Amino acid sequence: MDIKSAFLNGYIDEEIYVEQPQGFIAKDDLIYTGNNEKMIQDFKEDMMKTFEMSDLGLMHFFLGIEINQEKEGIFMCQRKYTETLLKKFKMESCKTVTTPLVTGEKYQKEDGSQKVDGSIYRSLIGSLLYLTATRPDIMFATSLLSRFMQSPSQVHYAATKRILRYLRDSDWAGSVDDMKSTSGYTFSLGSGIFSWASKKQATVAQSSVEAEYIATAAISNQAIWLRRILEDIGEKQEEPTTIYCDNKSAIAITKNSVQHSRTKHIDIKYHSLREATTRGEIELKYCSTEEQLADIFTKALPRNKFEELRMKIGVCHKHIKGEY
Structure with missing residues (x-):
């Protein structure tokens, strides 16, 4: 819905002026959704009685994101945004690549x-x-290269341009400096993922087991936060949230409260994972490395594996009709 004369509906006697802060964009469009047609219709009618506004129909474009609503699902992309980005950096005619990062590059x-x-x-x-926001397949590459924004080099810039080369083709312990590992996760609900991230860990892990344990603890905090949001909107989760981990030793640490010489140095804040599993909010399950979807957020992968995981997290070819 489009609100006409936005910010000008107040009853005042004196003249007022609004200065838009630098970097801000004024929007007068309103989006709404729900699973009850009557409630949606009542809301629309009430809003139109209160404000002068027009119904623009189904949403197709919002904040640079293109939306296609079909029977089989809702598809989102940023095709126009990507095209503008390629033109901005003069990469619209560049040679394409099939992955955003070179495998094995440090x-x-x-x-x-x-x-x-x-x-x-x-x-x-x-x-x-x-x-x-719509391309989780470039999350790891972008997060990795964002670590060098303070003093970027030709090597870093070439790597970021490779991401653009990858995007043009897609019309369709990793840190050497401080040896900190990278945590990656993705949460799914129904048939699609809705939350994902790729971040460098705050501390240096002394083993792969510790790195996995720290990552899983951070992911459990995100899971609990998401559970609270679902509860706030009336969708309380009675069953624990399942987190898949490909390290059996890391899972074993959460089930053993005894401090061993190999684990006593781990910061106590990460042991909140144990409490979450005890409360029944989190359940850890083992999955093999070959089945771990989060690998696309933690490392540069060979083309075949990258394309396999990209498909599994829901990044696919979908033609969005219309120009905006």
Whole structure:
């Protein structure tokens, strides 16, 4: 719905002026949704009685995101945004690649190559981060390269441009500097994923088991937060949220409250995972590395594996009708 004369519906006697802050965009469009047709119709009629507004029908475009609503589901993409991004950085005719990162490449702060304009690099990273709203397949690559925004080099800039080359083709312990591992996760509800991230861990893990345990603890905090949101909207989860982990030893730590020499140094804040499993909010299950969807958020993968996981997390070809 489009609200006419937005911000000008107040009853006042004096003149007022509104200055739009730099970097902000005024929007007068309203989106609404629900699973009860009568409630939706009543809401629309009440709003139109109160404000001068027009019904624009089904949503097709919002905040740079294109939406296609069909019987088999709702599909979202940022095709126009991607095309604009490619033109902005003069990459609309670039040679394409099939993955956003080179497998086995190690990036570090001081790599010996020439430094590049930091403002351009930061602008590109920021643009890519917004694109991850509908492109989880570039989440890891963008998150990894965002670590070098303070002093980017030619190597870093070339890697970010590779992401653009990958995007053009898609019309269809990893840190060397501080040896910190990367945590990645994705949450699904129904047939699609709705929350994902790729982040460098705050502490240096002394083993792969510890890295997995720290990552799982952080993911459990996100899971509990999401459970609270679902409860607030009337969808309380009676069963525990299942988290799949591909490290049996990390799972074993959560089931053993005894401090061993190999685990006593782990920060106590990460042991909240044990409490969450005891309360029945979280359930850890083992899955093999080959079945771990979160791998697409933690490392650069070979093409075949990358495309397999990309399909499984729901990134697919879908033609969005119309131009906006």
